[in-house]
Amino acid sequence: xxxxxxxxxxxxxxxxxxxxxxxxxxxxxxxxxxxxxxxxxxxxxxxxxxxxxxxxxxxxxxxxxxxxxxxxxxxxxxxxxxxxxxxxxxxxxxxxxxxxxxxxxxxxxxxxxxxxxxxxxxxxxxxxxxxxxxxxxxxxxxxxxxxxxxxxxxxxxxxxxxxxxxxxxxxxxxxxxxxxxxxxxxxxxxxxxxxxxxxxxxxxxxxxxxxxxxxxxxxxxxxxxxxxxxxxxxxxxxxxxxxxxxxxxxxxxxxxxxxxxxxxxxxxxxxxxxxxxxxxxxxxxxxxxxxxxxxxxxxxxxxxxxxxxxxxxxxxxxxxxxxxxxxxxx
Numbered sequence: 001x002x003x004x005x006x007x008x009x010x011x012x013x014x015x016x017x018x019x020x021x022x023x024x025x026x027x028x029x030x031x032x033x034x035x036x037x038x039x040x041x042x043x044x045x046x047x048x049x050x051x052x053x054x055x056x057x058x059x060x061x062x063x064x065x066x067x068x069x070x071x072x073x074x075x076x077x078x079x080x081x082x083x084x085x086x087x088x089x090x091x092x093x094x095x096x097x098x099x100x101x102x103x104x105x106x107x108x109x110x111x112x113x114x115x116x117x118x119x120x121x122x123x124x125x126x127x128x129x130x131x132x133x134x135x136x137x138x139x140x141x142x143x144x145x146x147x148x149x150x151x152x153x154x155x156x157x158x159x160x161x162x163x164x165x166x167x168x169x170x171x172x173x174x175x176x177x178x179x180x181x182x183x184x185x186x187x188x189x190x191x192x193x194x195x196x197x198x199x200x201x202x203x204x205x206x207x208x209x210x211x212x213x214x215x216x217x218x219x220x221x222x223x224x225x226x227x228x229x230x231x232x233x234x235x236x237x238x239x240x241x242x243x244x245x246x247x248x249x250x251x252x253x254x255x256x257x258x259x260x261x262x263x264x265x266x267x268x269x270x271x272x273x274x275x276x277x278x279x280x281x282x283x284x285x286x287x288x289x290x291x292x293x294x295x296x297x298x299x300x301x302x303x304x305x306x307x308x309x310x311x312x313x314x315x316x317x318x319x320x321x322x323x324x325x326x327x328x329x330x
Contacts, residue, residue: 003102004308004326005062009050012312016048018305021062024098024106026075031082031109033089037125037302038100038326039066041157042245043272044093045312052250058097063308064326065092065272067100068124071112078109086121087112090128090279094272100125101308103328113283116290123297126157126323127286133271134162135282137220137242138169140274141265144218145170148211150234152177153222154187154195157323158244160298162220163190165285168294175216177203186321190296204233218242225249237262244269298322 001023006015026032044063047054067089071082090111093099115124137158138144149166153159154176166174176192178184184195196206208215215234221227224246231241232255241264246252259266274282289295300322303311308326315324 001103002305002328003062003098004305005060005101006048007060009048009054009056012045012048012309012316016063016309016312018308021102023104026073026078026106028076029078029108030075030106031071031078031087031112032073032104032106033067033069033087033112034072034104035067035069035100035102035328036121037068038064038102038328039068039125039128040064040311040315040324040326041066041129042315043129044099045316048312060097061093062098062100062102062105063093064099064101065090065094066125066128067092067105068115068121068127069105069328073106074109075106082109082112085112086115086124088115088124088127089113090132091272101305101326101328113287116287119290119295122299122302122325125325126297126299129271130157130323131161131165131286132274132279132282133158133244133269134165134220135285136271136274136278137244137267137269138162138165138218139281139285140242140267140269140278141240143169146172147217148173148175148214149218149220150175150177150207150216151187151192151220152227154178154190154192155183155298155321156222157298159220159222160186160190160296160322163187163192164294164296165289166220167191168289168292171218173211175207175210183321186298190298191294204230207234215239220244223248225252228252228255232258235262235264238265240265240267242267242269244271300324302327
């Protein structure tokens with residue numbers, strides 16, 4: 001099969017290679033998928049770079065945990081009725097050497113989720129990490145129906161889906177922050193009620209004015225360290241702040257008493273290691289959501305497999321407005 005891989009960590013152009021590898025077979029309890037599209041996430045580029053001391057744990061790694069394709073082989077214990085199923089993949093390269101950036105992947109059957117007829121394979125490759133992260137950030141501490149929600153980074157893959165899931169989950173009002181007019185349009189398309197360009201506006205002032213000083217109940221946060229001072233000005237008592245990234249300030253000094261006096265719930269979201277029950281709940285809700293009218297998949301750019309390094313560089317540039325995808329069969 002044709003695949004992209006790396007054998008050492010470093011810059012994309014230096015370490016990513018494209019060539020032929022042995023095609024896997026489905027082991028016991030596994031399915032093999034002919035991959036159509038592979039989804040790239042920031043965690044994939046960070047792992048390839050060795051971000052914050054991450055080690056390379058295998059001699060050769062095929063990157064990317066997200067993807068979509070067709071099951072073409074099943075292992076012992078898996079019904080042959082799954083052959084031909086259109087599926088999306090989650091955790092394809094988590095604690096495993098070979099991910100989705102290849103023509104085939106074999107992995108446990110439960111990590112290949114059937115795609116509804118109305119969802120195509122391209123959009124199936126967008127789902128796993130962004131949507132499960134958004135789901136965990138929104139619903140791990142109870143329903144959000146009737147609540148006021150802020151999604152920071154509303155044009156990013158996680159943020160865009162968080163806006164949609166917040167509306168689907170019955171949030172009364174959804175704010176989103178963005179950094180440009182084009183990103184504002186993405187957040188609006190996802191269903192945000194009020195979109196704020198944080199480079200041109202005082203986010204806390206805008207939100208407090210719109211909520212008549214009441215603030216927000218729930219925040220889906222992509223830059224906790226950088227945004228902490230703003231957060232402190234807009235959260236209600238007993239608010240939840242669900243944080244899934246803090247790249248610019250990875251070791252922030254936390255305003256302990258400021259949060260404690262408001263009984264704030266600080267929820268840390270690391271999608272790869274959420275409890276198994278949370279995965280099951282997310283997949284159940286995702287299946288229902290995909291059949292709803294709240295679904296908008298924001299694909300920014302599609303690269304062929306031969307240009308995987310360029311795709312990594314593009315995602316790292318911060319220019320992407322939505323999902324960056326590898327078309328495996330082009």
